[in-house]
Amino acid sequence: MTFKELVVAYFQYPAIIAYLVLSVVSFGVWLWQPATLAQTVVSLAVAVMAYPLAWYLLHRWVLHSQWMYKVKILSPVWKRIHYDHHQDPNHLEVLFGSLSTTLPTIVVILAPIGWLIGGIGGAAAAVGAGLLTTCFYEFCHCVQHLKYKPRNKWLAQMKARHMAHHFHDESGNFGITNFFWDKVFGTFYERPDRKEKSETVFNLGYTPETAERYPWVAELSGGVATGHPTQRAKD
Numbered sequence: 001m002t003f004k005e006l007v008v009a010y011f012q013y014p015a016i017i018a019y020l021v022l023s024v025v026s027f028g029v030w031l032w033q034p035a036t037l038a039q040t041v042v043s044l045a046v047a048v049m050a051y052p053l054a055w056y057l058l059h060r061w062v063l064h065s066q067w068m069y070k071v072k073i074l075s076p077v078w079k080r081i082h083y084d085h086h087q088d089p090n091h092l093e094v095l096f097g098s099l100s101t102t103l104p105t106i107v108v109i110l111a112p113i114g115w116l117i118g119g120i121g122g123a124a125a126a127v128g129a130g131l132l133t134t135c136f137y138e139f140c141h142c143v144q145h146l147k148y149k150p151r152n153k154w155l156a157q158m159k160a161r162h163m164a165h166h167f168h169d170e171s172g173n174f175g176i177t178n179f180f181w182d183k184v185f186g187t188f189y190e191r192p193d194r195k196e197k198s199e200t201v202f203n204l205g206y207t208p209e210t211a212e213r214y215p216w217v218a219e220l221s222g223g224v225a226t227g228h229p230t231q232r233a234k235d
Helices: 003-011 015-030 039-061 074-085 099-145 153-167 180-184 208-213 216-223 229-234
Strands: none
Touching: 003 015, 003 099, 015 099, 039 074, 039 099, 039 180, 074 216, 099 153, 208 216
16 A cells, blocks of 8 residues: 555545534634634643553443443444444444544543633633544554655654554554553563463453353444454454
8 A cells, every 4th residue: 555545545545534524613713712822832742642551441431341342322333433443443334433433432521621721712622632533543544554664763663563553463552643651551562572462352352151141242333243354354
């Protein structure tokens, strides 16, 4: 895949278009009820700086949770927002986060912070920053999952670490572009650090045995797929 093809695939996804449109709306709200320059800068900075930590916490303790699939009403959400992605990490349709869950999360976390800093204008600035940061994260996520070999050393390094999360051991490397919080919480690793491959790297612990007790994800998925995604595609 060329860089141009990567960019085309990225901008074709509806959620990305929605994030960009809503970021323009956020800017319009800021123009309508502007915060001061200092309040705006602080709101933007807090939103951008808080994003890696928020992503880490959500990724580790929600997306990789062992509780969502046990609740019938939450099992379809868990299946869509992360189980399907780990079942087939390179499948474009489930590569991006679900708009129905990602957008409310951005607003719920960042709008109150921005409002406390600078009222409506601060909230608009923080939400807009969160939306654009999400676009950046999703672009890096595309680089990591699609058949594109980055020339940039930093992107190549991020891709290797994220691919280890998906194909070797899902219990670490929860960051996308920033592994600072993985290092803080002790979940960062380089591929050679862990000799043994996780048996649950593709199913996140939702095994056929687990499905017998909590069947809802399996019912929605037509069963529980096992083994490497490329091998399943050949069968």
